C-alpha cells in the first residue's frame with residue numbers, strides 16, 4: 521500500500537488580510553516526484569516554508585513523514601532536504617569540506633562523512649573539481665553541490681525550488697536523470713517547484729497548479745489533459761495555459 525509522505529489539509533497562510541495560501545489539500549506518496557507549478561506569487565514558496573516549519577499556518581495542518589512541522593520542525597528537517605534556488609556555502613572552503621561539514625552537523629562521523637561526500641561529489645559530477653573553493657564555482661556547479669549537500673543526510677524527502685536555473689542544457693538533463701535515479705534506487709520522494717514546464721513534464725509523476733493561493737488543478741498530465749480537453753493528447757503547456765487568459769488572468 522502507498523505510504524503518504526506529505527499531507528496538507530486545509531493549509532492556509534495569511535499575511536495580514538492577504539491570503540497567500542488558501543485552504544489547500546495535497547497528498548504526496550512515497551517515491552513520487554510531484555511538480556509545484558504556478559506564476560510568481562501564487563503561493564508555492566509559502567507552502568514549502570510551512571512544510572519545513574519555517575512559517576506557521578493560520579489554519580489547517582501540514583504533515584511531513586507523519587510529523588507536524590509546526591510542532592516538531594527539527595524532526596522534519598532531519599528527514600527533509602531542502603534545496604533553495606540559491607544555496608549558500610562557505611565560499612572559502614572546497615565542495616568536499618562543505619559536504620563533510622553538513623554531514624557532521626547531521627551527526628555523521630568524520631570518516632563516514634568524508635566517504636559519503638566523495639561518493640556524492642562523484643555522483644553529481646564534481647569529483648574533478650576537488651580543491652577548488654566553492655566561491656569559484658559556477659552557478660551550475662553550486663546547484664549540483666547543493667543537491668549533494670541535501671543528499672548527504674539521507675533524507676526521505678527532497679524539496680527542490682527552481683533547482684535547474686543557471687545550469688546548461690546538458691547539465692539539466694544530467695540533473696533530472698539523477699533525480700529520477702535517486703527516486704528509483706532509494707524510493708526518495710521529491711517535490712519539484714519550477715517555472716520550466718518542459719522540465720516538470722519530463723520528471724514529475726503528478727503536478728499541482730497553484731493560482732492565487734489555491735491549487736486549481738492536480739493530477740497526472742494525462743488525467744489533466746482528459747479532464748480539461750477530453751483527450752490525452754495535450755501537453756503540460758496546454759494544460760497550464762488553459763488556466764490563464766492572454767493577459768495572464770486566471771479563468772474561474
Ligand SMILES: Nc1ncnc2c1ncn2[C@@H]1O[C@H](COP(=O)(O)OP(=O)(O)OP(=O)(O)O)[C@@H](O)[C@H]1O
Pocket residue numbers: 535540558559560561562563564565566567730
Ligand atoms: N513575508 C511576507 N509578507 C507579506 N507577504 C508575503 C510574504 N511572503 C510572501 N508574501 C506574498 O505571498 C504571496 C505568495 O508568495 P510566494 O513566495 O509563496 O509565491 P511563489 O508562488 O513561490 O512565487 P515565485 O514563483 O515568485 O517564487 C505573494 O503575493 C507574496 O508577495
